[in-house]
Amino acid sequence: MEGVTMNFLFKAKRIDNGEWIEGVPYYGVNAGLEIVLEIIPLTNFRGKQVHFWAERQAVDPDTLTQFTGRYDSKRKKIFAGDILKVSCTDEYSYEENLIVKFNEELCGFRVYSDSGYTEGDLPNAGELCDTYVVEIIDNEFDTTKKWAWRGL
Secondary structure (H helix, E strand, O other): OOOOOHHHOEEEEEOOOOOEEEEEEEEEEOOOOOEEEEEEEHHHEEOOEEOOOOOOEEEOHHHOEEEEEEEOOOOOEEEOOEEEEEEEOOOOOEEEEEEEEEEOOOOEEEEEEOOOOOEEEOOOOOOOOOOOEEEEEEEOOOOOOOOOOOOO
């Protein structure tokens, strides 16, 4: 996608139907003259510019989350708030669930474990061992499971 850096990609849940939408956040004014958070879908960008009247969707600001710049093993974009299953099946065999959060003190994305074992940098699929698998299994805004994240 020319002109828009993928690290400035966000997603949030639409107010009208609750579905996720990816794009760039924008504050607009609705018919009731209230300021609302909207997402401009990436399809509206032409090079480095976006038309003023581009299609926008009102979103729930509590669900706004940023793309980390990383992908899981199936090439799905990893966003803050995603819950990952990380597994390795070589001599360091293990499996763990991690949540992705932005750490303001470190100015970067970190992962936190539900077991209390791991807190660290967001892993890249394939960087720890040959059979290292990172899979998005849930999202903190979609989940019905109560995860017990340590350190948060």
